[in-house]
Amino acid sequence: MTSGRKIMIVVMDGLGDRAVKSLGYRTPLQAANRPNLDWFAQNGASGCMDVIGPGIKPGSDTSHLAILGYDPEEVYTGRGPIEAAGVGLMGKQGDVAFRCNFATVNSSMDVLDRRAGRVRESDTSELIRALDGLEVNGFEAVVREGTEHRAVLLLHGEGLDPRVTDADPHEVAKVRRSEPLAPEARRTADAVNEFVRRSHQVLDAHPVNVRRRREGLPPANILLPRGGGRFPAITSFEERYGMTASCVAGVSLIRGICRICGLENINARGATGGVDTDMGSKALTALKELERKDLVLMNVKAADVVSHDGDLGRKLEVIERLDAMAGILRDGLPEGSVIAFCADHCTPVERMDHSGDPVPITIYSDDGLRDGTLSYDEVSCSRGSLGRIRGKDLMPILMDRADRSEKYGA
Amino acid sequence: MTSGRKIMIVVMDGLGDRAVKSLGYRTPLQAANRPNLDWFAQNGASGCMDVIGPGIKPGSDTSHLAILGYDPEEVYTGRGPIEAAGVGLMGKQGDVAFRCNFATVNSSMDVLDRRAGRVRESDTSELIRALDGLEVNGFEAVVREGTEHRAVLLLHGEGLDPRVTDADPHEVAKVRRSEPLAPEARRTADAVNEFVRRSHQVLDAHPVNVRRRREGLPPANILLPRGGGRFPAITSFEERYGMTASCVAGVSLIRGICRICGLENINARGATGGVDTDMGSKALTALKELERKDLVLMNVKAADVVSHDGDLGRKLEVIERLDAMAGILRDGLPEGSVIAFCADHCTPVERMDHSGDPVPITIYSDDGLRDGTLSYDEVSCSRGSLGRIRGKDLMPILMDRADRSEKYGA
Numbered sequence: 001m002t003s004g005r006k007i008m009i010v011v012m013d014g015l016g017d018r019a020v021k022s023l024g025y026r027t028p029l030q031a032a033n034r035p036n037l038d039w040f041a042q043n044g045a046s047g048c049m050d051v052i053g054p055g056i057k058p059g060s061d062t063s064h065l066a067i068l069g070y071d072p073e074e075v076y077t078g079r080g081p082i083e084a085a086g087v088g089l090m091g092k093q094g095d096v097a098f099r100c101n102f103a104t105v106n107s108s109m110d111v112l113d114r115r116a117g118r119v120r121e122s123d124t125s126e127l128i129r130a131l132d133g134l135e136v137n138g139f140e141a142v143v144r145e146g147t148e149h150r151a152v153l154l155l156h157g158e159g160l161d162p163r164v165t166d167a168d169p170h171e172v173a174k175v176r177r178s179e180p181l182a183p184e185a186r187r188t189a190d191a192v193n194e195f196v197r198r199s200h201q202v203l204d205a206h207p208v209n210v211r212r213r214r215e216g217l218p219p220a221n222i223l224l225p226r227g228g229g230r231f232p233a234i235t236s237f238e239e240r241y242g243m244t245a246s247c248v249a250g251v252s253l254i255r256g257i258c259r260i261c262g263l264e265n266i267n268a269r270g271a272t273g274g275v276d277t278d279m280g281s282k283a284l285t286a287l288k289e290l291e292r293k294d295l296v297l298m299n300v301k302a303a304d305v306v307s308h309d310g311d312l313g314r315k316l317e318v319i320e321r322l323d324a325m326a327g328i329l330r331d332g333l334p335e336g337s338v339i340a341f342c343a344d345h346c347t348p349v350e351r352m353d354h355s356g357d358p359v360p361i362t363i364y365s366d367d368g369l370r371d372g373t374l375s376y377d378e379v380s381c382s383r384g385s386l387g388r389i390r391g392k393d394l395m396p397i398l399m400d401r402a403d404r405s406e407k408y409g410a
Numbered sequence: 411m412t413s414g415r416k417i418m419i420v421v422m423d424g425l426g427d428r429a430v431k432s433l434g435y436r437t438p439l440q441a442a443n444r445p446n447l448d449w450f451a452q453n454g455a456s457g458c459m460d461v462i463g464p465g466i467k468p469g470s471d472t473s474h475l476a477i478l479g480y481d482p483e484e485v486y487t488g489r490g491p492i493e494a495a496g497v498g499l500m501g502k503q504g505d506v507a508f509r510c511n512f513a514t515v516n517s518s519m520d521v522l523d524r525r526a527g528r529v530r531e532s533d534t535s536e537l538i539r540a541l542d543g544l545e546v547n548g549f550e551a552v553v554r555e556g557t558e559h560r561a562v563l564l565l566h567g568e569g570l571d572p573r574v575t576d577a578d579p580h581e582v583a584k585v586r587r588s589e590p591l592a593p594e595a596r597r598t599a600d601a602v603n604e605f606v607r608r609s610h611q612v613l614d615a616h617p618v619n620v621r622r623r624r625e626g627l628p629p630a631n632i633l634l635p636r637g638g639g640r641f642p643a644i645t646s647f648e649e650r651y652g653m654t655a656s657c658v659a660g661v662s663l664i665r666g667i668c669r670i671c672g673l674e675n676i677n678a679r680g681a682t683g684g685v686d687t688d689m690g691s692k693a694l695t696a697l698k699e700l701e702r703k704d705l706v707l708m709n710v711k712a713a714d715v716v717s718h719d720g721d722l723g724r725k726l727e728v729i730e731r732l733d734a735m736a737g738i739l740r741d742g743l744p745e746g747s748v749i750a751f752c753a754d755h756c757t758p759v760e761r762m763d764h765s766g767d768p769v770p771i772t773i774y775s776d777d778g779l780r781d782g783t784l785s786y787d788e789v790s791c792s793r794g795s796l797g798r799i800r801g802k803d804l805m806p807i808l809m810d811r812a813d814r815s816e817k818y819g820a
Contacts, residue, residue: 043435366429366431367428367429367430367431367758367760368428368429369428369429369437369767369788369789369792370429370435370789371789371792371793372789383793384792385458385788385789385792385793386792386798387458387792387797387798388797388798389464389798390464393463393464393465395465396463396464396465396466396766397464397465397766398465399465400465400466400467400765400766400767401465401767403761403765405465405466405467405765405766406467407467407468407469407763407764408462408466408467408468408469408472408482409468409469409470409471409472409473409482409486410469410470410471410472410489410637410663
């Protein structure tokens with residue numbers, strides 16, 4: 001149904017931060033120009049949000065599950081299935097998925113380069129065609145390329161068990177044999193090892209690698225799986241909330257989370273998942289999608305990327321671009337809709353990694369409480385009328401704001 | 411025991427609201443004159459309260475259970491037992507109670523009027539005498555009148571099970587057969603159907619209905635049960651908290667909740683449960699009751715009634731009358747007592763139904779923190795020193811404020 005009030009969730013990945021000495025102990029958000037985000041704070045209700053819980057440092061995967069109202073404890077089974085879903089590969093129950101790297105090995109199975117010289121999709125997509133559909137110890141191996149040197153392996157069949165160790169040594173060392181962590185996973189470990197062996201056999205002599213050697217590039221002559229997980233049993237978003245929903249995100253991991261929860265992934269022209277992404281295009285795409293869906297979640301990764309790089313100056317620029325994007329949303333939001341601006345976690349630019357600090361959140365709807373918070377920043381928002389909430393509270397709050405909640409009682 | 415500090419909980423039903431455009435995006439509370447409520451906020455500690463949880467829209471029944479410190483998940487078994495308790499009919503464990511409507515049916519069992527022309531107690535109390543005590547398939551049917559066209563049916567005996575569907579079609583349609591939702595409820599469903607059949611047999615020819623037909627009024631010639639539930643196993647309020655307690659409320663549902671929890675219901679002269687209720691009388695009755703009991707809960711329904719009607723102007727008036735009532739309480743509270751002003755849920759006047767927004771709460775005691783909140787309204791209170799609390803936190807907080815809490819530890 002597309003009647004009823006619409007909901008937009010704008011996740012500005014890694015936006016939150018800590019006090020930076022060179023900014024006079026202000027956060028990048030406090031220091032940047034944010035007129036549009038401030039408008040939403042002044043006309044909306046603000047607070048701070050522990051996406052998982054106080055002091056708990058989320059990954060982008062668990063944080064987005066929480067924001068969508070799923071308990072990561074219950075539905076997070078590992079990175080493999082999420083990466084698979086992110087490249088459009090949805091397994092059936094019982095299937096086990098792994099993240100893989102194309103790597104370079106010598107004849108003694110020493111890993112010389114864990115990323116095969118950062119081999120790219122122009123080569124990997126062809127190499128994958130030689131592996132996809134292989135039969136391995138009675139299981140079917142479905143293989144898809146990801147970005148750059150990455151790929152996804154889905155093992156399909158009866159009796160699979162994800163409790164196996166990684167074949168990827170995570171460093172320059174010998175390829176590891178995958179070992180079962182439980183007796184029931186013996187067959188799966190054997191299949192993983194057989195797949196790795198066959199991948200080397202097939203890839204080493206592949207014309208693409210013959211060409212790469214000739215060009216002085218390291219051959220992508222083995223595929224190393226890690227992070228295996230079973231596809232989780234998840235109640236779809238539409239079934240849980242009675243709303244149709246889409247995701248506008250550039251990053252495969254976020255698209256994978258959303259896909260697994262049953263959201264439709266929408267491509268925005270110029271969305272890269274990186275710093276150079278076209279935020280205006282994403283906003284317009286999201287607004288357009290909101291005409292035909294009840295809820296749209298946007299993720300913009302740029303602030304997280306520059307924070308992982310420790311680049312304060314670029315973080316300030318990115319914030320101002322995010323603010324301009326907020327201006328586009330402000331002009332285009334349908335009447336009666338509910339919009340939330342937040343981050344999925346803080347990524348302090350001086351730490352170059354996520355932190356468990358709460359994130360600033362502002363919720364705006366035309367009839368929502370207006371608490372007069374002057375600025376959209378970590379400190380100002382924390383004094384707002386939402387108080388300190390959890391990620392798992394967000395969907396119930398937004399549903400209720402949009403008059404979509406069921407009454408508990410009479 | 412009536413030594414020790416007293417506690418008063420003033421539940422202003424449905425008081426909270428959202429931003430109303432015609433009030434310049436203020437809430438009705440923000441816009442109204444509230445000098446006495448403001449006095450409590452300025453001299454007390456304020457916050458906002460999620461009665462059930464963030465974004466969860468409560469009914470008045472589940473909300474009052476939470477406010478009294480009971481977990482609705484554990485003790486809420488449906489509307490039937492609560493309505494029964496509300497009219498003074500307490501079942502034993504195993505009994506199943508239903509809410510009923512007197513209705514008008516034709517000979518084909520089509521429901522022509524679900525309320526028998528809004529038949530009133532002057533007629534229903536007589537009709538009920540013809541039904542009360544009927545023996546139905548080995549069970550005893552106890553029947554009591556409620557307000558207007560309403561009644562309560564209590565089935566008493568061994569082997570009852572509340573998991574049966576309603577006989578009331580909830581619209582103008584044929585009377586439904588009650589069906590069991592579980593095999594164990596087969597006998598109960600049969601008893602409900604037999605009761606419905608007998609009610610029609612008895613009522614259709616009743617002198618009251620002969621007279622009604624003659625006067626051109628629809629006959630109240632059948633009683634339709636719905637919302638069946640078992641009486642819950644509840645630890646009484648006095649046993650849980652070591653305090654004697656009373657409830658001053660006009661509305662049968664609230665009286666029922668309180669009765670089920672073991673509070674004594676006290677009648678206040680002029681208390682109607684409607685907009686025209688005598689709030690001054692209720693306040694004086696509550697203060698008097700506080701001389702002989704440790705805790706009194708007051709519920710004033712008026713704000714909820716006008717909000718369900720969508721009447722903004724009257725909501726502003728009602729708030730000012732509630733404020734005058736707060737003035738009476740301010741003058742009459744015993745020394746050392748603890749008083750809390752809150753709502754059981756918000757009822758936004760433009761939505762004409764409950765919402766899951768948090769409610770404003772102010773707690774005053776002479777030695778309680780004074781956080782200088784200027785006004786008793788949703789936004790101002792949310793900035794107060796109580797922060798954002800849950801309904802289930804209220805009784806522990808009030809008990810502790812009144813120096814009645816047990817130490818946890820050494």
